[in-house]
Amino acid sequence: QVHLVQSGGEVKQPGASVKVSCKTSGYSFSNYGINWVRQAPGQGLEWVGWISPFSGNTNQPLKFHGRVTMTTDTSTSTVFMELKSLTSDDTATYYCARDRDPSDWYNIDYWGQGTLVTVSS
Amino acid sequence: DIQMTQSPSSLSASVGDRVTITCRASQAIGIALAWFQQRPGKAPKSLIYSASSLQSGVPSRFSGSGSGTDFTLTISSLQPEDFGTYYCQHSNSYPPTFGQGTKVEIK
Numbered sequence A: 001q002v003h004l005v006q007s008g009g010e011v012k013q014p015g016a017s018v019k020v021s022c023k024t025s026g027y028s029f030s031n032y033g034i035n036w037v038r039q040a041p042g043q044g045l046e047w048v049g050w051i052s053p054f055s056g057n058t059n060q061p062l063k064f065h066g067r068v069t070m071t072t073d074t075s076t077s078t079v080f081m082e083l084k085s086l087t088s089d090d091t092a093t094y095y096c097a098r099d100r101d102p103s104d105w106y107n108i109d110y111w112g113q114g115t116l117v118t119v120s121s
Numbered sequence B: 001d002i003q004m005t006q007s008p009s010s011l012s013a014s015v016g017d018r019v020t021i022t023c024r025a026s027q028a029i030g031i032a033l034a035w036f037q038q039r040p041g042k043a044p045k046s047l048i049y050s051a052s053s054l055q056s057g058v059p060s061r062f063s064g065s066g067s068g069t070d071f072t073l074t075i076s077s078l079q080p081e082d083f084g085t086y087y088c089q090h091s092n093s094y095p096p097t098f099g100q101g102t103k104v105e106i107k
Helices: none
Strands: A003-006 A010-012 A020-026 A034-039 A046-051 A070-074 A078-083 A092-101 A104-109 A115-119 B005-009 B010-013 B019-025 B033-038 B045-049 B062-067 B071-073 B084-090 B102-106
Touching: A003 A092, A003 A104, A010 A020, A020 A092, A020 A115, A034 A070, A034 A104, A034 A115, A046 A070, A046 A078, A046 A092, A046 A104, A078 A092, A078 B019, A104 B033, A104 B045, B005 B084, B010 B019, B019 B033, B019 B084, B045 B062, B071 B084
Parallel strands: A010 A115, B010 B102
Antiparallel strands: A003 A020, A020 A078, A034 A046, A034 A092, A070 A078, A092 A104, A092 A115, B005 B019, B019 B071, B033 B045, B033 B084, B062 B071, B084 B102
C-alpha cells in the first residue's frame, strides 16, 4: 500500500528557510516522480515543483526559481523540499504527491498528509 | 501557462441530487485532466484521472467526461459525505495548474 508521510509543522521567521520531508513506502521509490503542492489558508492549490527520484531532475514554476530546492534520499525513500527567503506569503500547508505513472508527469494519485509552514516574526 | 476555470465556485444541493461541476482549460489539453476532492482540514483525494477514469476505491456515483478544453465532473446522487471542495488539474504540460475550486455544501 502506497504511503507518503510528511514531517511536522514548522514556524519560521521571515527570511529564514524551511525543509519539509516526505517519506514514501509501498512502491518502487525511484520509478515515480514526486510533486509538491501548497495551499495558503482558505485558498486553492498551487503547484510548487516536481522531482524525479530516478534522475534527480526537477521542475518548478518560474515564480519559485532560485527559492525552491528539491532533493531525494534513496536509502530512506524520502523526498525533501527546501524553500528559502521565506515571507508571510509562504504561509501554507505543503503537500507531497506522487505521480500516477513513471511516464506521466504531474498526474497525481497519492498525497501526503500535509505540513503546515507558518512564517511569522 | 494554461488557466483552468471551474464553475460554479460554490453550490448547495440536497442528498440524492445530481451535481455537475465544469472545468474549462484556456487551451486544449487532450484528456490530461484530473479531479480531486478535499474535505476541510484534509489532504486532497484523487477521484478521476485522464478525464474519465475512476480512481480505485472511489464510488461509482462519481464520473468524469470531456476532452480538449471542456470537462465535467458529475455526482449522480449526492451523498452526505460528498461535502467539500472539488478541484480540477491539468497535467498536459509544464507547469501543471489547478482550477480555483468548487465548494459543495449539503442542504
